Amino acid sequence: MGLDLEALREAVKTHGTVTRVVIAAIKGSSPREVGAAMLVWQNGQSGTIGGGVLEYEAVKVARTQTVRSRLTHHALGPDMGQCCGGAVSLFSEVFDANAVDALDDTVIVRSASDGDIPLSVKRLLAAARGQGIAPQPQLIDGWMVEPVHKPARTLWIWGAGHVGRALVDVLHPLPDLAITWVDTAPERFPETIPTGVTSVPAAKPAELVRHAPPDAEHLVLTYSHNLDLELCNRLLSHDFRIAGLIGSATKWARFRSRLAALGHAPERINRITCPIGDTGLGKHPQMIAVGVAAELLRPARQNELKKDLSA
Incomplete structure (x- = not known):
């Protein structure tokens, strides 16, 4: 802090x-x-x-x-x-x-008080x-x-629909997250973007993956399954700390098959988490956001990140 x-x-x-x-x-x-x-x-x-x-x-x-x-x-x-x-x-x-x-x-x-630094x-x-x-x-x-605060973690949220907005609402106040928020056009975003969040409209979002830091964390939840698949494909060819994909078990089974056909090894595909959040909480956007936030903040995840940073 x-x-x-x-x-x-x-x-x-x-x-x-x-x-x-x-x-x-x-x-x-x-x-x-x-x-x-x-x-x-x-x-x-x-x-x-x-x-x-x-x-x-x-x-x-x-x-x-x-x-x-x-x-x-x-x-x-x-x-x-x-x-x-x-x-x-x-x-x-x-x-x-x-x-x-x-x-x-x-x-x-x-x-x-006035005076010289002791x-x-x-x-x-x-x-x-x-x-x-x-x-x-x-x-x-x-x-x-006091040190000037520098966020320790970089999070890219792909998609500004209902779940994307709920995630930003829940996550942006957290002090250790620098959030980059991507979607296909300016009108996809709300009028007011929270402090600490960088919105990036891009006609071809997948082209931005190469600009993400290799230790970034990613949440993929666009309006398009095809775009979700392309983002997963690009992320697996790039690098990341963690990546999560919104969807059902059926969607993930299809994605696993398609990603394998694109040349990605099973152990590499397994680095993507799908579904995201806590399915026991429900499918309401805020419920998903709360589950994702809990996962990002759980002690085991923090320990993994500390090990990564000290390696």
């Missing part, structure tokens, strides 16, 4: 001045982890630091904040009557377009650079250190 620079830019562009509130440190039990953040503007907000009284009070203060940044400390039990029982430090910072443009695109370091922070940053890793979000000697 880290500072979602794209979401911050979009919020400032849409709403003007925006206050970002991030959990800087915790002691004991807390509704969210260090680095969890929300964006607050005059008539709305996005994200969450855990809900309840803590968030309610933080939103109220953020909308009237006059200083550039502030660091506050809250005992959840005595101060707010929450049963978590821990204590939370919040770092709140006001952003306009100029402030966002001034941010670094790798690691953000700032304090609620040696402890410099050592932390030097150690992170030496190891080639981003530092974890943390508060150190009154300074908030």
